[in-house]
Amino acid sequence: MASQKIGTTPSESSYDVVIVGGAMYGSSVAWFLSDNPDFNGSVLVVEKDPSYEFTSTARTNSCMRQQFSQEINVRISQFAADFVKNMPKYFGDDPRVPDLSIQSYGYMYLANNEAFADVLRDCQKIQAACGAGTKILSAEQIKNDYPFYKTDDIVAGSHNLIDEGYFDGNTLFDWWKRSARERGVEYVTNEVVAINSNEQGNKVTSVVLSSGEKIDCGTIVNASGPRAVLTAKMAGIDLPVEPRKRYTFIFDAEQPLDRDLPLTIDPTGVHMRTDGTYYLAGCPPDVDPAVDYMDFDQDPNIWEEKVWPIIANRIPQFEAIKLMNSWAGHYAFNTFDQNAILGPHTELTNFIFVNGFSGHGFQQSPAMGRGTAELIVYGEYRSLDLSPFNYQRIPENQPFVEKAVI
Numbered sequence: 135m136a137s138q139k140i141g142t143t144p145s146e147s148s149y150d151v152v153i154v155g156g157a158m159y160g161s162s163v164a165w166f167l168s169d170n171p172d173f174n175g176s177v178l179v180v181e182k183d184p185s186y187e188f189t190s191t192a193r194t195n196s197c198m199r200q201q202f203s204q205e206i207n208v209r210i211s212q213f214a215a216d217f218v219k220n221m222p223k224y225f226g227d228d229p230r231v232p233d234l235s236i237q238s239y240g241y242m243y244l245a246n247n248e249a250f251a252d253v254l255r256d257c258q259k260i261q262a263a264c265g266a267g268t269k270i271l272s273a274e275q276i277k278n279d280y281p282f283y284k285t286d287d288i289v290a291g292s293h294n295l296i297d298e299g300y301f302d303g304n305t306l307f308d309w310w311k312r313s314a315r316e317r318g319v320e321y322v323t324n325e326v327v328a329i330n331s332n333e334q335g336n337k338v339t340s341v342v343l344s345s346g347e348k349i350d351c352g353t354i355v356n357a358s359g360p361r362a363v364l365t366a367k368m369a370g371i372d373l374p375v376e377p378r379k380r381y382t383f384i385f386d387a388e389q390p391l392d393r394d395l396p397l398t399i400d401p402t403g404v405h406m407r408t409d410g411t412y413y414l415a416g417c418p419p420d421v422d423p424a425v426d427y428m429d430f431d432q433d434p435n436i437w438e439e440k441v442w443p444i445i446a447n448r449i450p451q452f453e454a455i456k457l458m459n460s461w462a463g464h465y466a467f468n469t470f471d472q473n474a475i476l477g478p479h480t481e482l483t484n485f486i487f488v489n490g491f492s493g494h495g496f497q498q499s500p501a502m503g504r505g506t507a508e509l510i511v512y513g514e515y516r517s518l519d520l521s522p523f524n525y526q527r528i529p530e531n532q533p534f535v536e537k538a539v540i
């Protein structure tokens with residue numbers, strides 16, 4: 135099955151589950167459905183661009199951390215770590231599935247005032263209660279562990295060297311897609327352009343593809359990334375998710391550091407980390423509006439005038455560096471509370487969200503994919519209770535805020 139070319143026309147006119155978008159989330163949900171022994175339904179994944187060129191998935195920084203402010207987000211990343219480190223086991227000991235590891239250099243949050251240091255201290259308690267290895271460090275300890283930082287203005291840092299850092303999420307994505315297809319999930323290159331519901335307005339009945347076919351569905355999953363709003367609108371649903379631009383820069387240092395650079399979150403909001411033999415830096419724009427879905431323009435001033443001065447200030451050795459590559463990508467930014475939006479719509483009960491990951495979605499894809507599959511098969515979450523992310527909190531105006539958003 136997987137070796138066959140992906141076509142444009144679905145082989146059937148009706149599926150138990152139709153997934154709109156086939157990147158990290160569409161493929162995660164599809165794979166966990168295909169892996170669930172109690173599910174034997176049919177799944178169609180509709181993906182409009184099989185090159186995935188403009189997706190968040192292709193433009194990610196692919197890191198995971200346990201330094202969150204909400205316990206459930208810590209536990210979600212702990213499952214991600216377990217999944218990544220035991221990938222062959224999760225794939226039924228398939229000998230083709232590679233062993234992956236986490237490059238655990240940790241995230242290093244730097245606080246330059248007591249108020250932020252207190253936030254880090256409070257979060258550390260939440261993380262430690264879940265078994266995470268986060269430690270609060272004084273400026274002296276930071277300097278001792280990582281002499282290359284300038285720490286004059288730093289009052290504390292928060293760092294975790296266990297299961298926190300870079301992972302090869304794109305290999306995970308490839309295997310979800312490949313394995314899901316081998317197990318019978320059908321992918322088509324097409325676009326969902328309309329969604330129909332029944333007269334009572336409580337069930338989605340079908341989707342319409344850009345090629346004209348009408349496909350009936352039992353459940354529809356919105357896995358459309360930054361375009362989640364457009365898919366929701368087709369069903370008459372409002373969603374507080376916007377495409378927000380995030381810049382990534384890859385640079386080479388004339389004098390490389392003598393040890394891995396943790397994913398360092400400077401108090402300015404610029405972050406940087408080791409990236410193979412190079413380094414990676416990233417930041418949001420100073421003014422952060424919703425952008426056009428196809429606006430991936432770079433702004434050269436951001437590197438020259440903002441990012442380079444900030445990283446050279448924090449690590450004076452980075453005065454002499456050379457920009458090697460750069461790109462812009464889109465966060466699916468949840469403007470309501472910067473947390474994932476999951477579960478069914480309150481009225482259209484077979485419309486399921488996996489949206490609004492606000493820059494921490496790569497690492498959440500194992501837990502959210504598994505949970506969404508459980509919801510579809512059993513009508514409830516069974517492994518981790520993901521109900522705090524339910525869409526319902528939006529009409530009820532009950533934000534579930536994640537403070538640690540990078």
Ligand SMILES: Cc1cc2nc3c(=O)[nH]c(=O)nc-3n(C[C@H](O)[C@H](O)[C@H](O)COP(=O)(O)OP(=O)(O)OC[C@H]3O[C@@H](n4cnc5c(N)ncnc54)[C@H](O)[C@@H]3O)c2cc1C
Nearest residue numbers: 155157159182190191194195197326359463494495496497
């Ligand atoms: C610069 C950057 C850095 C990041 N770094 C990290 C990180 O370090 N750690 C982390 O955990 N997360 C990170 N993220 C977030 C993470 O990459 C995303 O949360 C994740 O990739 C989202 O996957 P997705 O499948 O929801 O969306 P996408 O990857 O955008 O995929 C959505 C898919 O839906 C398709 N689609 C949309 N509408 C339709 C339609 N109507 N019909 C058919 N197909 C449709 C699109 O073509 C696309 O393929 C980062 C994101 C960015 C942009």
